[in-house]
Amino acid sequence: MTTSIAHTLLHHRCPACGQGKIFEKLASVVAVCAHCHLPLGKADLGDGPAFIILSLLCVVVTPLLVVLAFIYAWPTGVLIGVAAISLGGSTLLLLRPVRAALIALQYQHRPDTFYRHTLGQS
Numbered sequence: 001m002t003t004s005i006a007h008t009l010l011h012h013r014c015p016a017c018g019q020g021k022i023f024e025k026l027a028s029v030v031a032v033c034a035h036c037h038l039p040l041g042k043a044d045l046g047d048g049p050a051f052i053i054l055s056l057l058c059v060v061v062t063p064l065l066v067v068l069a070f071i072y073a074w075p076t077g078v079l080i081g082v083a084a085i086s087l088g089g090s091t092l093l094l095l096r097p098v099r100a101a102l103i104a105l106q107y108q109h110r111p112d113t114f115y116r117h118t119l120g121q122s
Helices: 007-009 048-073 076-108 112-119
Strands: none
Touching: 007 076, 048 076, 076 112
16 A cells, blocks of 8 residues: 555655654654565655755745845844744754655655665665
């Protein structure tokens, strides 16, 4: 039973069975699903989730900061602090859902990534 990408994104469950948890801590992917033993640790995510999140957030946050700079005339240091806190906090909040969605996408479109170890490949 393969679950949908939306289900994996919202519930952070295994894309194969929909039962086991994907994450151990904040964003650490478990080595294997506790329910179906899918090797989730084999997912090749790299920096993709952080890049996607920061790219989208910079498009949204930068214009807001420019507007705030003109309306409130905040000093540059305050704007940099607000930008760092808003981008950092938003990135941490969105990291788990985006990582879960990318794992589900990889499972649906490149399932060989998860099963290489059983084929004797590394």
